[in-house]
Amino acid sequence: MSDLEWISVSTPYVTPRRPGEAEAWGMEAAQYGGVGTQRLLDVSEIIPAAELAEALHLEAGEPVIQRRRMMLLDGHPVELTTSFYPTTIARGTGLAEFRKIRGGAVTLLAELGYRPRRVSEDVYTRRATEVERSLLQLREDDWVLGLTRVLSADDGLPVELSVMSMIPGGRRLRYESSIA
Helix, strand or coil: CCCCCCCEEEEEHCCCCCCCCCHHHHHHHHEEECCCEEEEEEEEECCCCHHHHHCCCCCCCCCEEEEEEEEEECCCEEEEEEEEHHHHHHCCCCCCCCCCCCCCCHHHHHHCCCCCCCEEEEEEEEECCHHHHHHHCCCCCEEEEEEEEEECCCCEEEEEEEEECCCCCEEEEEECCCCC
């Protein structure tokens, strides 16, 4: 990936997929001649850190469903993504099950009546943590490109918070701001 400039657009990742449409990561990787897959690492119910609870408009101590994934490009790890969902939305749905979700989480959220309408993203760089270095196969002094995304439904209710750590080599993020 470091030999080419990879321009990543958020819109496909926050837009529900149509029936039969490939998932966003696979489509993006194919545009650059690669194969994008993902590995589910964990699905669990946790009590989030105060900052996450606040971003999801939850009371302190209120649980969330956490889904941790590793994104792979041609079999090589390139991104770690952890997504959080209020249990009032996710409990008892595919979001709380240790399995891939056909069409992705955003599609399931829309089917549950929580179609994302607003996106807020925060982009930053920082040194990789020990876990990130291990999973992303980075050196001790490597940095990651971080992206934190909050999706909100029509009523302003946050329905998903995702924290991503990406290998930064050759990557550029592009923002386009309409969600259908």
